[in-house]
Amino acid sequence: MRTAFAFMVLALLLAAPAQAALRVLACEPEWAALTRELAGELAEVDSATTALQDPHRIEARPSLLAKARRADLLVCTGAELEAGWLPLLQREAGNGRIQPGQPGYFEASAQVPLLERPTQLDRAQGDVHAAGNPHVQLDPRRMATIAAALATRLSQLDPAHAARYAERNTDFQARWQAAITRWEGQGARLKGVPVVVHHRSFSYLADWLGLVVVGDLEPKPGVEPSAAHLAELLGSLHARPARMILRAAYQSAQPSAWLSQKAGIPAVELPYTVGGAPGSDDLFGLFEVTLARLLAAAP
């Protein structure tokens, strides 16, 4: 009798796992990873996109609407990166919590100063982001600032566990600062290394490590690399050589492979975000792999 009762209780416990306090939908994998660092088992975290998807061009798929419907918190990049799909999710999900201006909508790019703010808003300049370059996640210093702001937001949404979020943030910040010091040591010899980038996805990485971006495969932001532009870029590399060509895991390998062959410099695929390469399963891994690949290409 007693064993039967215990068995039933156990079955019930198994059937109904402890309800996670917060449902978080991250727009990109880096913010899902950051939320996991800060919330641990306190949140059920999902990412709307993977490292193999272009965050500028996502379809507002039914599955994403279903996820947005149940989210307590959206953690997104902002700065118009998700302008083509996120507003639709926010509007059509029937979820008041995640509307712009509500505590349930967190914009990472709004927490830090942005680079490359256009002085002129003209589509002739390509798909420019008015607020500045949104791809902030590859600067670990900015990541630290965003982490602190996100921890505060999590405690605001889930005050019962505020102490836990603060604790986890303190722990994360300590590990992160130590890692930054280590990475900066390793990456010291990357300072001043000239690089070509596929899209302006690596501006913050370059800003942190001191890489010098001397060319873009895209003639204008968001515009596909064309043969004419690549030929022109190749010509300019004679005058101003680069050491490597960087592209994100989700970007086509063709243009950088072509230029790599013609210019005789390595094309380096970087994970760009969490999950973009083996070993980049969390934020620490993302930077480890990124640095390892950069260092391997710049001996």
Add this chain to the structure above:
Amino acid sequence: MSTRNTFIVALCALATPALAAPQPQELDAIRAEFEQKFQALQADYEARLKALEGRVQAAETQAGAAQATAQTAAATAEQTAQAAPPPPPPSSAFNPDISLILQGAYNDRAGGERPISGFLPAGAHAHAERGFTLDHTELVMSANIDPYLRGYLNLAFLDDEVEVEEAWFQSLQLGHGLTVKGGRFRSGIGYQNEKHPHAWDFADNNLVYEALFGEGLLQDGVQVRWLAPTELFFELGAEVAKGQFFPGSDAGGDQNGAGSWAAFAHLGGDVGASHSWRTGLSYLKARPREREGWVDDLNDAEALTRFSGDSRTWLADAVWKWAPNGNPRERNLTLAAEYFQRDEDGDLTCIDNSLDGGACLGLTDRYASDQSGWYAQAVYQFMPRWRVGTRYGRLSSGDAELGLNAASLEAADLNPERWSLMTDFSPSEFSRFRLQFNRDEALVGEPDDQVILQYIMSLGPHGAHRF
């Protein structure tokens, strides 16, 4: 909640004496009870307030700690990053987002009207122009009205008129998966219906929507949608509307209450990272009165008909999208198909045109039709900027029951059909050029080979596109 209920009960108890005029001792008893409950309530609230204060204090200390780490982090960030000033809000922050669609074409096709055989015309100016045409110029404005509502306006400019294509408000804060829309909107039925022509995958409309609505069904009314809190996408929607647009009619919309109503259900999800899908089932009921339509009678003369009755439409739709790893940037494929079944029952009058050699004598008799049709299309982006697509549509006009009008109008079961082949090139997300070939047999017995060269330009902010 329960304390609030007791409070309400107590209030009601206090209020009832005025109505029921009870005995004074009864009143005292009620007052005593109220006093007691009120005190309990106060005690309860005080306890809750204390608990809340405790939590606020705890949160404050946490926030303080978080702020401290934030400050150190920010300090390090500022030391190293060249600190740009914080970005100003985007220029459109308080203004509506405004975008402009420029759309035009060069059409090579047979001249004159090409009505869909066996169907009462849906009364649209179906892109029948030849040569160079400016077919659609649209102005779109939208903005959040306040924290609770969003507004949207879409105006279509034609040569001598401005058409209000859509003008609505939408709720943002209802929660529970609910969204309410009010005003004039494109109905949520079917798959293509909510898409404006500039978002279509072909230069012209598919045969199904052309026969059913002309362009697409507009509703002047209210729409409620509910999205289920499930892993699988499951959405229900209902609309009540004036019903003045085809298959309704102006006279049908001229009434209190609703001249048309619609309901729809959608189901959708992903299969792995590369596939996603959505299916739907919709129903539309309209009650046209004196709905006018020009048809060719048995003498091949133009005849004006008037229909009053009920129009019921079922619409089933399915769409499947594929992109490698869910990244549509390089390559992607979209398959879509819709099927409809519509029955109309009522009275049809064929206005006397015998003086012009027509076969109609102004008789009114029962009209009943059961029509159906489908289309399917596939669009494949094989490299960035370039897509190809094919589409086929086929309708069945059914055997209409015409009564006395069988002597003047054709009742045969006809099968209008159309094949389309297109390719388009998009220099950027904001511009597109398209070449399309049609083998059009919508007018049965008079096939027409058509060529359409089209451009679509969108100026202004990024529109978020529907699935």
